[in-house]
Amino acid sequence: MQSIRPLLLYYSLHSSKFFFYFNSINNSEFREKMSEQLTEKSMKVVCVTGASGYIASWILKLLLDRGYTVHATVRNPNDQAKTEHLFNLEGAKERLHLYKADLMEEGSFDSAISGCHGVFHLASPVHLTVKDPQAEVLDPAIKGTLNVLTSCKKFPSVKRVVLTSSMAAVVFTGKPRSPEVVVDESWFSDPELCKESLMRWYTLSKTLAEDAAWKFAKENGIDLITINPGMVIGPMLQQGLTSSVSVILNLINGGKTYPNATFGWVHVKDVANAHILAFEVPSASGRCADDKPFAPIYQVSKEKAKGLGVNFTPLKVSLHETVENLKHKGFASF
Numbered sequence: 001m002q003s004i005r006p007l008l009l010y011y012s013l014h015s016s017k018f019f020f021y022f023n024s025i026n027n028s029e030f031r032e033k034m035s036e037q038l039t040e041k042s043m044k045v046v047c048v049t050g051a052s053g054y055i056a057s058w059i060l061k062l063l064l065d066r067g068y069t070v071h072a073t074v075r076n077p078n079d080q081a082k083t084e085h086l087f088n089l090e091g092a093k094e095r096l097h098l099y100k101a102d103l104m105e106e107g108s109f110d111s112a113i114s115g116c117h118g119v120f121h122l123a124s125p126v127h128l129t130v131k132d133p134q135a136e137v138l139d140p141a142i143k144g145t146l147n148v149l150t151s152c153k154k155f156p157s158v159k160r161v162v163l164t165s166s167m168a169a170v171v172f173t174g175k176p177r178s179p180e181v182v183v184d185e186s187w188f189s190d191p192e193l194c195k196e197s198l199m200r201w202y203t204l205s206k207t208l209a210e211d212a213a214w215k216f217a218k219e220n221g222i223d224l225i226t227i228n229p230g231m232v233i234g235p236m237l238q239q240g241l242t243s244s245v246s247v248i249l250n251l252i253n254g255g256k257t258y259p260n261a262t263f264g265w266v267h268v269k270d271v272a273n274a275h276i277l278a279f280e281v282p283s284a285s286g287r288c289a290d291d292k293p294f295a296p297i298y299q300v301s302k303e304k305a306k307g308l309g310v311n312f313t314p315l316k317v318s319l320h321e322t323v324e325n326l327k328h329k330g331f332a333s334f
């Protein structure tokens, strides 16, 4: 068996393609490796923070589908409107356990993380407009991430942490971009430049939180992987409207204003799948970036992803499913 080592993991939002770069691995070896992991997996217990959220709900669904037992954290387990959809998922009654945890409370995640093999940390404020940036966005994102990692450090059962970062923590480097330039995981946003971005406090919070996470992981020997998606769209499992999908809703409802920017879009199921692969593939490491095509757009090879057998959702399908879901939920009517 040859070792597999991902050198780069790209998520191209623009073309909705996921790019894995592996050293010398063929399909049969990969399937063999994955099937070994699937056998082991039935034993696995994982924690998902911010489980009622948009992306987390999809991760939870895919984890349950794959036989995992999931410790899911929410701020208020009694808020049925935010948790009902989770208990309607296949396998939830047997293998979903809800825990109360708040990013701003030290030790709050201990009981949820205790006994887990892996942790998916998604809880973080996703606010487009804020009154008190420090209290509403920066503290929960940065201190909250460190709280979660501190809990992970306490429990040796935790073998890997997958942190949901963002392309916001990647692209604001000041480096020029052109069709020849490939943005990869070596790019890390400059906090000063984040402040000049469209969603400045959110952008800054993701950059500082990811930076703090890498430092903590290095100092404490935690196996950390970050996923850096751009704008996530696709069907919402939860009742409420999520920020990234609200951008599409604004457009289809004939909003009078819209961001003067080019975004990359990615299907939520592909993002969820990427998180789980990042946890399951033993040799996965580092940051899993996507390209966010503020004009000009650049190119990324698709060959390795095809070789891996990952089928990513075309942008047209992602948009179609988003709009249909918005209509179905009564957010849009036409």
Ligand SMILES: NC(=O)c1ccc[n+]([C@@H]2O[C@H](COP(=O)([O-])OP(=O)(O)OC[C@H]3O[C@@H](n4cnc5c(N)ncnc54)[C@H](OP(=O)(O)O)[C@@H]3O)[C@@H](O)[C@H]2O)c1
Pocket: 050, 051, 052, 053, 054, 055, 056, 074, 075, 076, 082, 101, 102, 103, 104, 121, 122, 123, 124, 125, 126, 140, 144, 164, 165, 166, 167, 206, 228, 229, 230, 231, 232, 233, 242, 243, 244
């Ligand atoms: N959507 C995107 O386009 C996108 C792109 C890149 C990265 N991301 C990242 O992906 C993650 C999930 O985003 P999402 O789009 O799924 O957003 P979401 O639906 O708003 O989910 C965010 C979750 O964070 C939880 N949360 C916020 N503050 C918290 C606190 N103080 N304590 C505990 N939980 C708290 C929320 O819980 P409540 O329900 O209790 O408020 C919610 O479950 C975030 O880290 C976000 O930065 C999202």
